[in-house]
Amino acid sequence: MSVKRPNPAQWLWYAVGGKLPDRYREWVLHDATAPTWLVRHVIRRLVFMAPILAALYLVLAVMMNFDLTIVLVGLGLGVYAGMYYSLIFSTHSVDSRVTRHGYPDQYASQVRKALKQAERDRYNATWRNGGATSR
Known part of the structure; x- marks a missing residue:
């Protein structure tokens, strides 16, 4: 099942800080944890x-x-x-x-950290520990 996306009007409301209906919970989590989360944040701030x-x-x-x-x-x-301040925070x-x-406090950061660690583990398993070696 795919994640339900908000329509453009709802996204604008979300971009300026509004809360979406509960049916978009999974999309909000995806928006906050996708590899492009920081780009999405910058776009929301520019729209704001x-x-x-x-x-x-x-x-x-x-006028003046x-x-x-x-x-x-x-x-x-x-x-x-x-x-600058938007990126700091x-x-x-x-x-x-x-x-x-x-979601619980700091859940998006925890999910991003877990995804990054899983990617690092996958890379290490492929190229560092268990992958083909060149001798």
Whole structure:
């Protein structure tokens, strides 16, 4: 059975921090533990920042007629600072998101760690310990 994905409107709600219905619990866990979990986190943060950046651009560049270069540099620095802090707290943020959907505290981190260890064990069994040797 495949994991049920939320529709685009539900995903937008999820991206800005909302809780999805319980039927999407498994998808939330997959979202937090897939190999691309950090990329997904960055995309969610960019979606969260987009309306704020658009409003600031509208006010500063269009309504107040500030120099476009200064506005774009300022917005770029805002994106940089926002992404910097978002990435610093990405593990905590994703773990909190998973906990909000009914899983134990730090469950996503534990699952990611277990998946990474299983991959490392598989690699070692193939290439280090039991694999073909070249002599």
